[in-house]
Amino acid sequence: MNGLMMDRQLLVSSILQHAERQFADTEIVSRETDGSLHRYTYRDAASRSRRLANVLAKLGVTHGSTVGTLAWNNHRHVEAYFAVSGRGAVLHTCNPRLHVEQLVYILNHAEDEVLLFDATFLPLVEAVAPHCPKLRHYVLMSDSHAMPASSALPGLACYETLLEESSDAFVWPEFDERTASTLCYTSGTTGNPKGVLYSHRSTILHSLALSLPDTLSLSAHDCVLPVVPMFHVNAWGIPYAAAINGCKLVLPGPRLDGASLFELMETEGVTCSAGVPTIWLGLAQHMEQSDCRPSTMRRSVVGGSAMPPALIRTFMERFGVEVRHAWGMTETSPLGTQGSLLPKHASLPVDEQLAQRSKQGRAVFGVEICIVDADGNHLPQDGRAMGELMVRGPWIAAAYFKAESPALRDGWFPTGDIATIDPDGFMQITDRAKDVIKSGGEWISSIDLENAVAGHPEVLMAAVIGARHPKWDERPVMLLVRKPGRLLDKDEVLAYLAERVAKWWLPDEVIFLDGLPLGATGKVQKRDLRQQYGGVLLDAAA
Ligand code: AMP
DSSP states (O other): OOOOOOOOOOOHHHHHHHHHHHOTTOEEEEEOTTSOEEEEEHHHHHHHHHHHHHHHHHTTOOTTOEEEEEOOSSHHHHHHHHHHHHTTOEEEEOOTTSOHHHHHHHHHHHTOSEEEEOGGGHHHHHHHGGGOTTOOEEEEOSOGGGSOSOOSSTTOEEHHHHHHTSOSOOOOOOOOTTSEEEEEEOOOSSSSOOEEEEEHHHHHHHHHHHHSTTTTOOOTTOEEEEOSOTTSGGGGGHHHHHHHHTOEEEEOTTOOSHHHHHHHHHHHTOOEEEEOHHHHHHHHHHHHHHTOOOSSOOEEEEOSSOOOHHHHHIIIIISOOEEEEEEEOGGGOSEEEEOOOOGGGGGSOHHHHHHHHHSOBEEOTTOEEEEEOTTOOBOOOSSSOOEEEEEESTTSOSSOTTOSSOOOBTTBEEEEEEEEEOTTOOEEEEEETTTOEEETTEEEOHHHHHHHHHTSTTEEEEEEEEEEETTTEEEEEEEEEEOTTOOOOHHHHHHHHHTTSOGGGSOSEEEEOSOOOBOTTSOBOHHHHHHHHTTHHHHHHO
């Protein structure tokens, strides 16, 4: 027997309609490229999104068409989020930090017909355009007075002019909630990027889970600043979740340095934020140097790569900001697990609480996780057994866009991450499968070594790679960036680590660098480091 409840479809447009009805006066503030702040309300965003939906119709965008964006976190990008998906087309957010060839690949693979882009990316769009025959319309997201006098792009249109010429009368269509809403490609360090195609249903369910008290804990009293880019996994779903809950939304545009973020947080009264650890490192450095602390920021969700415990401690103890360590992937929308503590942890000593918080955490409702060995056997959740992390749930990818090979194994998505799960269900990533260091048949966790050294007061950042070794196959080599003006040397690093990790884990070499290579989403590029330093131990042995 079926239930007798209404079969209303979960659609992205319903989020905007709700925000307009319930939170019409709540603000969306965004940093423009010139540094000025643009402010308006959910009422304005809803009206302009309807205008944009009419513009898209005029440009020939129909149900199932794909529309690309190359844009920062700003109000026009929010309008594209709602207008494109809302009218039944697919929003393809492109990462401008991809190599040009990869960008051409994803624009063609997605078959984007229209590209909406910020002025910053005009040269990039001019470079890719000749290689993207399906792109029919180029729309510069700018005011008419800021349009370039000439451009190599055929029929370049001005976003604001198009909106002005359109009506804001538009009725959002209703369709099946399983319809594709957005498309995001993995940043793909090897081979071509792979497309993850979210649905309206997965987007809404994910946004609700993101809002829950142990995750972002959003309400109409919050002011949320997504530092995570809107071109990377839908800014972790925050633009949707903010509108569902009526949060004031603050968008940082292109300015992601510590000083600019801190200023925005203070002037706008930001209460919570989200981003990758490198962003929080920049913010912590700024606050340490200027001897200040946030007055309204209460919590921050950090993920994308491991947040070192020392940095979690700095935020919690020195700056009064609760860090919620989360794990996810493009393929998981991205929220999979989050590390807020359980009541039983409250009585633990502070260091043990920190160790628990540093794990990537427990699965949120809707996501199931398990770990398996190389033969696919399930491993115990004892906090010690290490295996490949598998996930499943209604916002986890079942297949890649237009891919031949299946993405799933026995109904689970294999993440390529190596993890443990403790008896309380807290998952801890030990490594990406390709980053784990295999020394004489034993595994060494590069993340554990990085976390251990990150606690040293003179260390800014560190990455550990497996370098080829004539006897042990691989041994750890540490690439380390010191804080400015510090003289820390190899012996001091090894002595510090010797008190914290097993002796056979100690790196065979410590190399001091001025910086580490960061990829398209702000993560350290270990592949580049391996290419450059993977042979240092062989060179030394020769
Ligand atoms: P992406 O699809 O680019 O967002 O990358 C997803 C990958 O980032 C995951 O498979 C993990 O390897 C890594 N990752 C995400 N969150 C964390 C975290 N909190 N700690 C360690 N690695 C993480």
